[in-house]
Amino acid sequence: DQQVKQNSPSLSVQEGRISILNCDYTNSMFDYFLWYKKYPAEGPTFLISISSIKDKNEDGRFTVFLNKSAKHLSLHIVPSQPGDSAVYFCAASAGNTGTASKLTFGTGTRLQVTL
Amino acid sequence: ETGVTQTPRHLVMGMTNKKSLKCEQHLGHNAMYWYKQSAKKPLELMFVYNFKEQTENNSVPSRFSPECPNSSHLFLHLHTLQPEDSALYLCASSPQGARTGELFFGEGSRLTVL
Numbered sequence: 001d002q003q004v005k006q007n008s009p010s011l012s013v014q015e016g017r018i019s020i021l022n023c024d025y026t027n028s029m030f031d032y033f034l035w036y037k038k039y040p041a042e043g044p045t046f047l048i049s050i051s052s053i054k055d056k057n058e059d060g061r062f063t064v065f066l067n068k069s070a071k072h073l074s075l076h077i078v079p080s081q082p083g084d085s086a087v088y089f090c091a092a093s094a095g096n097t098g099t100a101s102k103l104t105f106g107t108g109t110r111l112q113v114t115l
Numbered sequence: 116e117t118g119v120t121q122t123p124r125h126l127v128m129g130m131t132n133k134k135s136l137k138c139e140q141h142l143g144h145n146a147m148y149w150y151k152q153s154a155k156k157p158l159e160l161m162f163v164y165n166f167k168e169q170t171e172n173n174s175v176p177s178r179f180s181p182e183c184p185n186s187s188h189l190f191l192h193l194h195t196l197q198p199e200d201s202a203l204y205l206c207a208s209s210p211q212g213a214r215t216g217e218l219f220f221g222e223g224s225r226l227t228v229l
Contacts, residue, residue: 002157004157009155032216034216034217036220041222042222042223043117043119043121043205043207043220043221043222043223044158044205044218044220045117045220046217046218046219049216049217089157089158091216093216101146101148101209101216101217101218102160102163102171102216103158103160103216103218104157105157105158106157107155107156107157108157
């Protein structure tokens with residue numbers, strides 16, 4: 001049973017427009033959510049995160065929104081740039097003790113930003 | 116350069132071979148992880164080591180054998196693998212007190228089992 005779901009395997013957006021990547025989760029114990037970005041032939045890199053006590057976190061062109069009642073989060077990229085073309089993974093963690101992390105990942109959404 | 120280095124980047128092996136994947140982190144982190152990424156599947160956590168001690172084995176078959184000699188090095192020993200074990204194997208590390216769950220990944224080792 002997948003606890004973190006990214007139902008859109010791919011998304012194509014024109015340069016300059018907004019990209020919206022969605023993620024749904026089922027485990028109500030998750031209290032921290034992260035987005036990772038992965039280019040081909042590279043490992044995932046951390047992009048942005050949000051705690052369950054917040055509903056929005058912004059970092060430059062990237063904003064993550066969290067709707068706890070719907071168990072849904074989304075990543076907004078504005079404006080989208082060709083360099084944003086990558087696979088984006090949603091991840092969640094529950095009650096980390098601080099000694100080691102244990103993330104549950106989604107399957108990823110491939111974003112293609114076209115000129 | 117993420118500070119986590121994996122070798123080899125690509126590996127092709129037969130089902131009867133024995134090989135090892137190596138991971139080294141230069142970030143001073145205390146926790147290290149092995150993840151498996153198969154096509155169209157989520158990243159799957161395999162093993163977690165914290166201060167060289169294994170704290171998590173996510174029901175991984177015994178044909179995968181991890182080794183963590185110190186907090187900077189992590190190995191994954193492979194023997195009698197199956198074709199379905201072909202995947203990208205990612206090593207990651209995290210610092211002490213990583214409340215946020217942020218991981219630092221290596222570039223991965225692409226494994227093909229013939």
